[in-house]
Amino acid sequence: MPLSPEQQAEIDTLRASPRSTLRTVSEGMERHLYTAHPVLDHGFVRVVDYMGDDAAITQAARVSYGKGTRSVQNDEGLIRYLMRHWHSTPFEMCEVKLHVKLPVFVARQWIRHRTANVNEYSARYSILDREFYIPAPEHVAAQSEVNNQGRGDTLQGDEAARVLEILKGDSMRAYDHYEQMISQEGQQGLARELARMNLPANIYTQWYWKVDLHNLFHFLRLRADAHAQYEIRVYADALCEIVKDWVPFAYKAFEDYRLGAVSLSAQMVDCLKRMLNGEAVTEENCGMSKREWREFKGVLE
Amino acid sequence: MPLSPEQQAEIDTLRASPRSTLRTVSEGMERHLYTAHPVLDHGFVRVVDYMGDDAAITQAARVSYGKGTRSVQNDEGLIRYLMRHWHSTPFEMCEVKLHVKLPVFVARQWIRHRTANVNEYSARYSILDREFYIPAPEHVAAQSEVNNQGRGDTLQGDEAARVLEILKGDSMRAYDHYEQMISQEGQQGLARELARMNLPANIYTQWYWKVDLHNLFHFLRLRADAHAQYEIRVYADALCEIVKDWVPFAYKAFEDYRLGAVSLSAQMVDCLKRMLNGEAVTEENCGMSKREWREFKGVLE
Amino acid sequence: MPLSPEQQAEIDTLRASPRSTLRTVSEGMERHLYTAHPVLDHGFVRVVDYMGDDAAITQAARVSYGKGTRSVQNDEGLIRYLMRHWHSTPFEMCEVKLHVKLPVFVARQWIRHRTANVNEYSARYSILDREFYIPAPEHVAAQSEVNNQGRGDTLQGDEAARVLEILKGDSMRAYDHYEQMISQEGQQGLARELARMNLPANIYTQWYWKVDLHNLFHFLRLRADAHAQYEIRVYADALCEIVKDWVPFAYKAFEDYRLGAVSLSAQMVDCLKRMLNGEAVTEENCGMSKREWREFKGVLE
Amino acid sequence: MPLSPEQQAEIDTLRASPRSTLRTVSEGMERHLYTAHPVLDHGFVRVVDYMGDDAAITQAARVSYGKGTRSVQNDEGLIRYLMRHWHSTPFEMCEVKLHVKLPVFVARQWIRHRTANVNEYSARYSILDREFYIPAPEHVAAQSEVNNQGRGDTLQGDEAARVLEILKGDSMRAYDHYEQMISQEGQQGLARELARMNLPANIYTQWYWKVDLHNLFHFLRLRADAHAQYEIRVYADALCEIVKDWVPFAYKAFEDYRLGAVSLSAQMVDCLKRMLNGEAVTEENCGMSKREWREFKGVLE
Known part of the structure; x- marks a missing residue:
C-alpha cells in the first residue's frame, strides 16, 4: 500500500477544494489531480499540477491572442501535422508536475532524461522508509539469451524461490543495519549521509518530477517501448493513461506517429x-x- | 497602441470566464492573466498561463504529499534559506508562460537565455505588421565614453532630430519595399522568407515564452540590472512587477539575495x-x- | 570574398604550426581546421577546434579504458546499431567548435537550436561591417503556392531586377545611415546599441558555435532537409561535408538512418x-x- | 587499487603515442591525459580528452580569427573581467571529457548536474565488479547536531567498529548473493537488470562525463564547498587540481570570484x-x- 491513511486524507482534502481560475483547464486532467496511481508493489505516480491542454499547443503554434476562430477539427489536424513533421516547440508549451515513488534502480534510469526538473527526497536530510521492491513471481526472469540487456523466461521452482528469499532477506537485513547505525540510543549515531550507502537499489525513493509535453513524449517513446526494462515500463504505461486524458489529440498523434510508427533506413x-x-x-x-x-x-x- | 480592439475583446472574453480547478491558484497572478502590460511604444508582456505559487516551492523542497503542517511563516523562512544557499530545483517547480511583443534587436538578446521554451511568430509563414520601435527622445543617447557597450547622455537638438528622422524614414521605406516585394498584384510576389530580410532590427516580433521561476530569476538578475540595455530592461522591470504578485515570498528573497546583493571577491x-x-x-x-x-x-x- | 588578406594570413599561420598532443586525432578533421569554407556571398564556416572521432563514440558506449581490443569493423557495426536504436549519449561525446559568418535572418533560425554554446559578435560593443546578403538571381524566388512557408519558381525579368535593386539600395542606405548616426565627427554620436536597430536582417553577423555530435546531427537532419530555407541549408550542406571527413562511420550511419530514412505512421x-x-x-x-x-x-x- | 595491470598498460600505451595536431594544446593538461588520479578507496578521475585553453576563452569572447594581437596580460585581465561579471558563454567554449569511477551514492548526487553528457557503465548489460566504498576510520562520522544534512565528530571505539563491520559484511554478502543469482551454473540465472537491485549504494560504478568549463565551475563551486558531502568533495578537489593546470588564468579567477568570494544580501x-x-x-x-x-x-x- 503506497499511501498511509494520513497521506490519503491529505489527498482527499486537496481534491475536495475546487478553486476558481482564469487559466486553461483540462477536464480530463482535473480528474487525475492528486490521485495516486499505484505502480509496482509500493510505488505510485500522481499529478501534482499541470499547465495547458490540446488547445494550448495550437495556440502557441499560431502565437495567437486567444482561442482564435479555428475549429476543434482544425486543432486536431494541426496537432497531427506538428507531430508528423517533428515540430517540438508547440508541445513544450504544456507542462506537468508529478510526484513519483519508485525504486532507486528505476530512478537511476529515469534521471538520465535530463530535460526535466527534479526534487528528490534527500537521504542526507531524512530517513528513508522500510520499503523495497520485491518482484512478483511472474517477473522474476532469467537473463535473455538473445539480448544482452534484457530478460527471458520466468524463473521456475527452487531458483525463483531462492531469488525472492535473497532479495527479501538482504533488504530487511540492510534496513535493520541502517536503523542500527543511525540510532542515537546508547551511541552517537552514524550520519544519515553515510548510513544510506548500506541500502540496496530496490529501496523506494520519491521525487517531484516536472517536464514539458515534448520531453515527456520522448521519455514515453523510449520507456513505454517493449525493449525498456519492465520496472520502468509500468511507470511509462501509467503515464500514458494520464496523458491520454490530459491532451487527447496530442496523445493520439503520439500513438500514430511515434509509439506505433516505424523508421525505415x-x-x-x-x-x-x-x-x-x-x-x-x-x-x-x-x-x-x-x-x-x-x-x-x-x-x- | 499594442492591442487592436479585436485583441482586447478576446482578452476580455478570456478574463470573463472563470473555471473551476483543483490546482494551486495564485490570486495575485490571476489578476494579471491575459492582461497586456504595455512596454516601449508598441510592445507588451502578458501572462498566458502559470503553474505554482510560493507554497509549491516549499512543497517540492519537502517532497511532501500535500500542503503539509508547516505554517506560512515557515514557508517564507524556507524560501529565503533556499534562495540564500543557491538551491535551484525548488524554484524550477513554478512555471510561467508569457506572450511578449518586442523589437527584433531585443528578441536577439533575450533568446540567448536558452533554458526556456519559445514559439515565435514566423515571418516565413506570415506577414509582419508595420510596427517599429522608435525611441522616445529622452532615450536617444550617445555612445558611453566609459563603457564600450553602453550609452551615455541623451542626444540634443539637431543630432537627436536627425537620428529620429533616419530611424522613422528607413523603417517606413523598408516596410513599403517589403510590401511591394511580396505583393502579388501584377507580379508573382517574392517569397516571404526572402522579403523579410529587408526589414530592420527595430521591427516588432512576438512570441510565446515559457520558463521556470529559477531561470526567470536568472534572466531578471541580468536584465533588470543597471548595465542591461534600456530596451530589454523595461521588459524585465515589467516582469518583476508580475512575479512580485505571483510569488511574493520568493520575489522578496530574490530582491534581498540577488538584485540587491553584492558579490565580494x-x-x-x-x-x-x-x-x-x-x-x-x-x-x-x-x-x-x-x-x-x-x-x-x-x-x- | 569573406576573408581579408590579414585574416587569411592568420589562418595560414595557425595551419603552419602543428603541435604534439596525446589526444585522439581525426586526420580527416585536421585537414579542415581553420580553413574557411565559403557559403553564400560573404559567409563561411570554419572549424576552430574539435574533440573525438569515430572511436571516441564506441569507447564511450563501452566505458572502456583505452582503445580496447575491438576491431575497426566492430566499431562501425556498433555505431550503426547505436544510431539505428536512437542512442544519443555516445554521440554526445564528440564536440566541434565552429566559427560561422552568416546573415542575421539565418542566425535567427539557427539559434532556435538551444543545445549549443554561442558567442556572437556584439553590435553593442563593436561596429558591424558593411556586408549584406544579396541573393544570386537564381535564388530570388516567388512565394510557394502549395507551401505557406516555402518558395516556388525563380522570379524573372523586371520583377527580379526590382527585388535586387531594392535589397541592394536599402542595405546600402541603411548602412550609410548607421555610419552617420554613430559618427563622432562634429557630433556626439549615437550609442552603437541603438544605431544597430537600423540595420536590416540581411546584414552579416558572426559567431563561435560549439555543439556535440548528437545535437549537430539533429540540426543537420532539420536544416539539410529539402524543406529548410535555402539560405540555412547551404550552411548545413557545408557542415555535412566536414562531418563526413571527421567521423566517417557516424556520418554514414546518419545518412542511412536519418537523412535518407523515412518514418511511417x-x-x-x-x-x-x-x-x-x-x-x-x-x-x-x-x-x-x-x-x-x-x-x-x-x-x- | 583502482587500476588493474592491464588497465595501467593501456594507459601507458596511450601516453606513449604523441600525435601531431593543429589544434590548441594546453601543456598543463597534456600532462594529466589518461593518468588515473586515485580518489577514495577504489575510485579515480582521469582526463580522456579536452578542448581549449585560457586563450580559447578570450578568443571566443572576441570572436576573433586567430590568436589576435592581444598580450597574455590582456588575456588574464579579460578572463577576470568575464568571471567577475558573470559572463558564461566564453567559458562554455572549453570542454573536458573525464572517466570517473565512483560509489553509486556519489553518482546519484553528481548526476543532478544536468548540463553535462554522461555514459555510465550499464549493469543491465554487464556485471559489476566486487568493489565497495568503505570509509576510512577517520571519516566514519556522527550525524551533525546543527546541520540536518551534514556530519559531526568522528565516531569512536566500538560504535565505529560496528559500523565498519556492518558496511563490509553487508557489501560482501550482497555481492555474493548477486553472483549466486546471476550464475548460470546448474540454473538459468537471474537477469542482470534484476540482480543489480540487490547491490547497495556503496558499490562502485563508472562513467564518461563530458562538460564545458562554465558548468564544471558551477559543479566545483557547489561540490568543492565545505558543505558538500566529503565523499563527493574529494572528487571536486581532485578536479580543481586538474583544472588549475588546464586553464590557470580561469582557475585563479574562479578561486577569487567564486570559491573564495562571498555574497552579501x-x-x-x-x-x-x-x-x-x-x-x-x-x-x-x-x-x-x-x-x-x-x-x-x-x-x-
Missing part, C-alpha cells in the same frame, strides 16, 4: 520499393546486415 | 576585514586592480 | 502490409487524411 | 556600511534573522 526504403515492384528481395540481395534484415522483416510481419 | 573580503579592524585601506595597498578597487568602492558607497 | 505501416499482400490500397480505403496519403505516396515513389 | 550590505561608519551593529538592530546574522558574522571573521 534508406536501404529498407529501397528494398520496399523493389518488393512493391514484385521483386523477390531476400537476405542475400537486400544489401543490409543480418541484423538489419531481421529488424526489417519484423516491421512487415 | 576573496581580495575584497580581505580588505573589508582590514577596514573593520581600523586599517586605512587604499587603492595602493588593496592588492586589487584599479578596476576592481573602483567596483569595491562602489559597493560601499 | 501506424496507419502507413498497416497500408504497406496490405499492399504487400496484393491488396489495392487507395486514398479512399487507406484510412489516412488526404495530406498523409500524399506524403505516403511520396515515400514509395 | 541587501541587508548585509546595509549593516556593513553602518559598521564602516562606526555604528555598533548587533543581532538586535541588524534587521536580519538570527540565522542570517550568524552567517554574516561568519563572513567577517
